[in-house]
Amino acid sequence: MNDRVMIFDSTLRDGEQTPGAKLNSQEKLEIARQLARLRVDVIEAGFPISSPGDFGAVQLISREVKGPSIAALARAVKEDIDCAWDSIREAEKPRIHIFLAASDIHMEKKLRKDPQTCIEDAIRAVRHARSLTDDVEYSLEDVTRAREDYVCKVVEAVIDAGATVVNLPDTVGYTVPEEYGRLIRNIKARVPNIDRATISVHCHNDLGLAVINSLAAVQNGARQVECNINGIGERAGNAALEEIVMVMKIRQHQFPYETGVDIKEIYRASRLVSKLTGIPIPVNKAVIGKNAFAHSSGVHQDGVLKDKRTYEIINAEMIGGQAAQMNLTARSGRHAVRHQLESMHYSLDDEEFADFYNRFLELADKKKEVYIEDLEALIVDVSYVDPVYELEYFQTVSGSKTLPMALVRMRRGDEVFEEASSGSGPIDAAYNAIDKATKIIPVLENYNLRAVTRGRDALGEVSIKISYEGKKIIGLGVSTDVVEASVKAYVDGINKLIKLLSYYNSRQGIVPGK
Numbered sequence: 001m002n003d004r005v006m007i008f009d010s011t012l013r014d015g016e017q018t019p020g021a022k023l024n025s026q027e028k029l030e031i032a033r034q035l036a037r038l039r040v041d042v043i044e045a046g047f048p049i050s051s052p053g054d055f056g057a058v059q060l061i062s063r064e065v066k067g068p069s070i071a072a073l074a075r076a077v078k079e080d081i082d083c084a085w086d087s088i089r090e091a092e093k094p095r096i097h098i099f100l101a102a103s104d105i106h107m108e109k110k111l112r113k114d115p116q117t118c119i120e121d122a123i124r125a126v127r128h129a130r131s132l133t134d135d136v137e138y139s140l141e142d143v144t145r146a147r148e149d150y151v152c153k154v155v156e157a158v159i160d161a162g163a164t165v166v167n168l169p170d171t172v173g174y175t176v177p178e179e180y181g182r183l184i185r186n187i188k189a190r191v192p193n194i195d196r197a198t199i200s201v202h203c204h205n206d207l208g209l210a211v212i213n214s215l216a217a218v219q220n221g222a223r224q225v226e227c228n229i230n231g232i233g234e235r236a237g238n239a240a241l242e243e244i245v246m247v248m249k250i251r252q253h254q255f256p257y258e259t260g261v262d263i264k265e266i267y268r269a270s271r272l273v274s275k276l277t278g279i280p281i282p283v284n285k286a287v288i289g290k291n292a293f294a295h296s297s298g299v300h301q302d303g304v305l306k307d308k309r310t311y312e313i314i315n316a317e318m319i320g321g322q323a324a325q326m327n328l329t330a331r332s333g334r335h336a337v338r339h340q341l342e343s344m345h346y347s348l349d350d351e352e353f354a355d356f357y358n359r360f361l362e363l364a365d366k367k368k369e370v371y372i373e374d375l376e377a378l379i380v381d382v383s384y385v386d387p388v389y390e391l392e393y394f395q396t397v398s399g400s401k402t403l404p405m406a407l408v409r410m411r412r413g414d415e416v417f418e419e420a421s422s423g424s425g426p427i428d429a430a431y432n433a434i435d436k437a438t439k440i441i442p443v444l445e446n447y448n449l450r451a452v453t454r455g456r457d458a459l460g461e462v463s464i465k466i467s468y469e470g471k472k473i474i475g476l477g478v479s480t481d482v483v484e485a486s487v488k489a490y491v492d493g494i495n496k497l498i499k500l501l502s503y504y505n506s507r508q509g510i511v512p513g514k
Contacts, residue, residue, distance in 0.1 A: 003257050004257070005224070005225060005257045005259050006042065007224075007225060007241065008041060008044065008225065009038075009044065009068075009226075009227065009241060010044040010227070010228055011228045011229045011232065011241075013047055014202075014226075014228060014233045014234060015228040015229065015232040015273070016046075016277070018233055018237070018279060020465055023276060023474075024500060025056055028045070028046070028060075029060055029061055030272065030276065031229075031269075031273060031276060032061045032064075032065045033064070035065075035068065035229075036065050038269050039068075039262045039265075040068050040260075042071050043068045043069070043071065044071040044072075044226075045057065045058040045061040045062065045070050045072060045087075047072070047073040047074075048084050048086070049080045049084070055086075055087050058084075058087040062094065063090050067092070068093070069095045070095065071095040071096070071097045071137065072085075072095075074099075074125075076098050076099070076100040076124075076125035078128055081128055084096050084097075084129075085132045093135065096132065096135070098126060098129055098136065098138050098139065099139035100118055100122050100139075100140070101118065102118075102140035102142055102143045103141075103142035103143070103146040104147065105142070119154055123157050123158065134164070136165070138163040138166055138167065139200075139202065140154055140166075141171050142171040142172060143169060143171070144171070144175040144180065144183070145172070148183065148186060151183075152186075152187060156194075159191070159194070160193060163197055165199075165200050166194075167201070167202055168187070168217075168222075169204075169226070170204055170210075171202075171204060173206025173210060174206070174207070175213055177213055177215075180201075180217055181217060181219060184221050184222055185220045185221065188220075188221045198224050200222060201214055201222045201224070201225055201226065202239075203217075203239045204234065204235065204238055205235075205237045205239065206236045208236075210231070210240070211231075211240060211243045211244055213239075218257060219255070229241055229270055229273040230242070230274060230288070232279055242270060242287045242288050243286050246314060246319070263318055263320075264317075264319065267288060267320035268344070275476065276474070278446075278448065280448065280450060292314070292316075320344070329369055330364035334353075337360055337375075341356075341375065341379075356378065359378050360378060363459065363480065374452060374459045387495045389411065389412050389438060389498075390410065391410060391488065392409045392411050394406065394408045394409070394484070395407045396429060396430055397426070398425060398429075404422060405420065405423075405429055406426060406433045407433065408433040408437055410437045410491075421433040421435075426483050427483055430483065430486070430490070431444065431486075431487075434490055440468065441468075444465075445466065445467050446465040447462070448464070449461070457480055460479060461477075462478070462488070462489040463475070463489060464486075466497065468497055468501075469501070471501065473497045473500065474493065474496075475493025477490075477492055
């Protein structure tokens with residue numbers, strides 16, 4: 001029987017701290033539900049004290065998502081801990097996750113506290129959290145640059161205070177595998193009560209070592225790994241969940257450990273996180289990149305056709321991806337489309353499928369063939385907020401010697417707004433016209449366009465980031481027409497922004513959790 005390693009997913013907390021990533025509550029809930037299908041052990045849903053929106057998202061996930069433990073992050077102060085508990089108290093399995101600096105540079109420069117005061121703060125915080133729940137995790141921030149004697153002292157103290165999990169994070173991605181493994185071994189040998197807690201690790205990828213450092217820690221006694229879908233996270237990102245899980249799966253002799261992860265849900269989770277955060281997956285990304293199962297060399301192609309094992313150590317179907325694609329056309333019936341969705345592990349009820357099939361036919365009329373990537377894009381091309389404004393019509397005019405112009409018609413309930421505007425190009429003109437129609441003028445901070453599939457009629461996917469009154473929003477849109485995809489993304493962003501502003505206005509003056 002292989003040792004069990006717990007998978008702690010921090011995509012919704014540390015992952016959302018990726019520059020440019022911003023999710024609303026419904027999008028976080030959708031990802032959390034997918035993480036539950038993936039069967040991770042713990043979902044770190046957020047940092048509730050950081051904003052009313054984050055508190056609401058954590059609370060929503062705690063109420064709606066069953067199976068994994070739901071963790072909320074808190075600093076080692078009573079106000080944070082109480083807020084964290086208020087957000088997760090309705091969870092099936094709630095966990096409070098407390099963190100405090102452990103390295104001299106963090107204590108001296110950031111906290112301006114001496115080591116003994118930090119230990120006292122840690123003990124007090126863990127005791128208070130343990131009075132609220134039986135599952136308390138304590139993280140020694142920047143542990144890989146801390147003094148080992150001090151680390152051992154803190155670990156022993158917080159376990160005595162009631163911590164059930166002790167996390168040893170490589171906060172700045174500084175350590176290397178041998179060094180990190182030695183730290184885990186030494187803590188197991190030197191801390192007398194370590195058998196009363198699970199050792200967890202949380203690695204950042206600043207030197208590209210997050211995955212191998214995590215695995216080295218497991219080899220030396222860690223039994224929880226904190227990681228993120230697609231490796232997203234602060235700075236260079238965190239350890240990639242899919243890589244850690246698949247290393248243990250493929251290299252069982254080297255890493256004889258088991259996780260509870262359903263690997264057939266990896267591909268779906270990866271695509272969902274990428275689409276909703278607006279962060280594209282690098283084509284050469286290990287395990288889930290577009291090229292992970294692609295072969296261009298004639299020698300490679302010949303080998304794979306004879307036996308996939310010649311050049312593939314992971315079968316695409318293992319992770320829920322598709323190696324052999326069945327391409328669909330406008331002549332494909334409902335049964336074929338539903339069958340293809342089910343083979344991709346998407347389950348739609350009759351009403352959802354009817355809406356999806358209509359959008360499929362619209363796309364199929366524009367393209368010769370509809371690929372699996374197209375179907376995935378259509379699945380995600382639904383805003384997770386009820387639209388305030390609906391785009392009824394738009395038209396653009398542009399050319400090498402023509403002033404770019406756009407006309408848009410928007411509906412808000414029974415009201416119809418029609419505006420025209422010019423711009424530096426057709427997309428800019430359309431965005432200016434939408435600004436006039438909605439009377440909201442956000443700042444476009446980022447624009448990303450990619451072809452979802454191949455060919456000149458490829459479906460284009462646009463993700464944008466807009467900001468307005470300090471709020472940042474991701475908008476998404478897909479179409480075979482890149483201008484239309486761009487307009488849809490902008491309208492999606494405007495609708496999300498309106499909902500977010502309404503939420504903040506309704507919560508104005510209210511303390512989260514009170």
